[in-house]
Amino acid sequence: MVDGGGKWVYRAGQWGSKGGPVEGLVVMFVGTFEHSLDDKGRVVLPSTFRAQLADRGFLAQWDRCLGLWTEEGFSDAAERLTQRIRNGEVPQGALRAFAANAHEVRPDSQGRITIPQRLRDFAGLGRDAVVIGAIDRIEIWQTGRWTDQTELADDSLIQAVTALGL
Structure with a gap:
């Protein structure tokens, strides 16, 4: 197990941790971290x-x-969203909204990214935030929303683990 969060990779039916990207391995983000946003909206x-x-x-x-x-x-x-639109599973506007509300970020030398005000408003972010690994992505949560989410997710996880016989 990666202590305190880290990168998990999957290859040839095996999960494990590796240092840095390796060709043929899938990046996995895991872990929960509490952080603060500065006055410029950086985390x-x-x-x-x-x-x-x-x-x-x-x-x-x-x-x-x-x-x-x-x-x-x-x-x-x-690409997955585009495919779901083609299959008629989601409306055409979904891809437009996803792309229009996206923002390219580049971590600075201290590992900070700037979150635009409109995205902070959407997520309800103030001073405190929780940064989590969600396997294929990183999620940035307002602390209260994350607390509510984890309470719901705990029950779902227990049901899923039980159903899978793990």
Whole structure:
């Protein structure tokens, strides 16, 4: 297990942690970290997440929070959304809204990203935030919303683990 969060990878049916990106391995973001936003709306990303973003990432509105993807992850999410539109599962405007509300971010030398005011407003972010790994993306939550979410998620996780026989 990666202590305090980290990168998990999957290859040939095996999960494990690795230091840094390795060709053929899928990046996994895991862990929960409490951080503060500064007066300019910047938040420090956990060091375990920074290397995976490389030069840039994409921040977008998500489920009551903000989602932050690697360039490849954002492209994959947009591709999956496009496919669901083609299949008639979601309306055409979904991709437009997803892209229009996205923002490219580049971590500075201290590992901070600037969150635009409109995205902070959407997520209800004030001074405090919770930065979590959500496997294929990073999520940035307002502390109270995260607390509410974890209470709901705990019950769902117990049901899923039981159903899977884990």
